[in-house]
């Protein structure tokens with residue numbers, strides 16, 4: 310099992326400060342060293358504190374997160390492996406709890422997830438649904454979809470999750486007009502696809518009139534607001550954020566939770 314890399318603005322900042330602080334402890338001005346230690350403590354303490362102040366995750370979610378950490382993602386091979394995956398993709402305890410709150414706040418019965426990975430966010434939302442609620446979870450990689458379904462089988466709420474394997478845009482097109490719209494949609498798949506997913510959701514009648522769309526990783530490690538060259542994901546998220554900000558169909562807020570979570574609703578609904 311390898312330790313998770315820092316992949317959010319606050320954890321990257323904490324990591325950088327810790328390294329600078331260690332350098333300063335090696336002989337810099339004592340006041341600079343002390344201030345860097347204090348800045349490191351401020352940044353590094355945030356995420357653990359959020360976790361301590363948040364309702365604990367269920368045993369099923371804890372087991373799913375543990376299994377995800379223990380799996381050798383780099384050495385993954387065989388049938389059904391489609392994309393490069395890593396343990397850092399899992400949303401986790403605090404974000405899972407936020408998603409549960411969104412299920413309750415929207416009184417959701419039908420939830421759509423675009424990008425399931427090992428199923429942490431799908432299961433967190435399923436646990437918050439009423440008995441007859443449903444999460445439809447889209448995932449392109451059959452291997453990780455099987456892994457998630459094994460985890461769901463160990464949870465009473467797992468039966469509320471219907472997994473759709475394949476490119477999410479195809480699934481969204483299949484779902485458009487087939488069945489009731491969704492009260493809550495969580496978008497967390499390939500970043501280059503985000504604009505097409507939002508258009509498919511809004512134009513395909515997939516969002517209930519008072520529905521909410523939550524889009525993950527919209528801070529993308531700070532790339533959209535940092536100077537310098539962007540990665541492919543950074544450029545895709547920067548363009549997505551600009552398009553949403555200019556889109557008269559919606560109103561939105563970018564919440565600095567983990568790697569950024571943008572909440573979107575239809576304007577005037």
Ligand SMILES: C[S@@+](CC[C@H](N)C(=O)[O-])C[C@H]1O[C@@H](n2cnc3c(N)ncnc32)[C@H](O)[C@@H]1O
Pocket residue numbers: 392394398399400401423424425426427428429430431447448449450453475476477478497498499502
């Ligand atoms: C960041 S992970 C999702 C994490 C998950 N929501 C969670 O909270 O644990 C992104 C997932 O999207 C999947 N994905 C990437 N491109 C996709 C596509 N075109 N259609 C459906 N799923 C896709 C990847 O295989 C990966 O499992």
